Amino acid sequence: MSDTKNTGRTLKPHSPLLAKNDLIAQQNRQFFESKGIHVINVLSSPGSGKTTLIGKILSGWRDRHRAAVITGDLATENDADRLKQVVSQVVQINTGTACHLDARMIAEALEKIDFSGIRLLFIENVGNLVCPTMFDLGETRRMVVLSVTEGEDKPVKYPGLFGTAQIVVINKKDLAEYVEFDRDTALEGIRKTAPNATIFEVSAKTGSGMNALVTHVTGGIDPERS
């Protein structure tokens, strides 16, 4: 599987906090690489469908017993409870007041996961289109989700976050006509802000478009790698 790893490395640390985060993220990345684990950091605003999408992608993956999820929220175990219906290893991080996950939180969560046989790790970030941008977690790829209900202008309004994506998912396409979603403008904005990202248009609810996304996310993962 291609591994562009441009998250974090292209972000210039401009504070001791970010420099420290990058150091721990690098350690996380070395750990993932040594174990052959592909890590996807999922980012979006609250309610665009991160948890639903992760659940649907894993439901559609034959080798989902080889997946684990770390999910971040300010409060509640709700997302972990939902995802435990699909995979057995789910760790919930409650950030309290913090509006993003950081590399240290991930390093601590990794201690709670049995990685024998695990090949794919999803990290669901805290719902926010700004704060998580600069915080590399050691992920292999970033998947940014835009739901049609948020409006077609979000990619150009939040170019920082969209610009770090290798995958952009337009979700809730079943609702597009009801909210008069301007698809062309959205696609233009994504291509402008995230020119190298692969774009998917899906409905996690109806399953429309999901097969291609599942194949893209899981396609190059060799479950038998020792």
Ligand SMILES: Nc1nc2c(ncn2[C@@H]2O[C@H](COP(=O)(O)OP(=O)(O)O)[C@@H](O)[C@H]2O)c(=O)[nH]1
């Ligand atoms: N109509 C529709 N609703 C969706 C879709 N995907 C997610 N939802 C709903 O949107 C709400 C928020 O989804 P959730 O996965 O919790 O979003 P998150 O906050 O980004 O993790 C839930 O009520 C989901 O059932 C979709 O494709 N279509």
Ligand SMILES: [Mg+2]
């Ligand atoms: Mg969620």
